[in-house]
Amino acid sequence: MKNFMNEFKKFALRGNMLDMAIGVIIGGAFTGIVTSLTDNFINPILNFVTGGKIYTLQDIAGFASAFLSSLVNFFIMAFVLFCIMKAVNKLMSIGKKEDEVIPDKKICPFCKSEIHIEASRCPHCTSQLED
Incomplete structure (x- = not known):
């Protein structure tokens, strides 16, 4: 069992694997920004230009608020992932000796x-x- 855990740790903490996982998570968080941009800016502008709908000031404030919320969520997620990667890198370097x-x-x-x-x-x- 100990050998299995050591092999899994070696597999999971490889640099490429962690980079790929971080990329997938950041990509998912960025999807929220793109969706919010489409729903809160592009679609309302197209609706207004084509005459499909007239928006009030409260609607516009709601669109801006939702977009800012998705931006803040993205930056919080990026900061948390940065802290996690920093901690993992620190843990990985603890057992290693400097090359003489x-x-x-x-x-x-x-x-x-x-x-x-x-x-x-x-x-x-x-x-x-x-x-």
């Missing part, structure tokens, strides 16, 4: 210039180097 950098240069003890780590003679002062 293997030095590829050393300092010549005679002229203090930087030389390759495997050099047996300094190319600057031509001194013989000890290993």
Whole structure:
């Protein structure tokens, strides 16, 4: 059972999988904005232009309010997802160690210039180097 849970954790917390899930959720939230834009701005403008309906000031205020509400919902959803991703990234980095950098240069003890780590003679002062 423990092995199964470790495999599932490795699968679920892969970067591509989380990115795809965030994309689907943001896409769903953005659908609300597009729907609200269509229902609250485009359709009323078309109805008004074609003479299908006359809107009162209260109707227009209601349309604007509904659209602003969908915008606020989208930004709240985006902020929550941002916080979740930040927390997941923090949790993923806790167990990892920083990659140790293997030095590829050393300092010549005679002229203090930087030389390759495997050099047996300094190319600057031509001194013989000890290993």
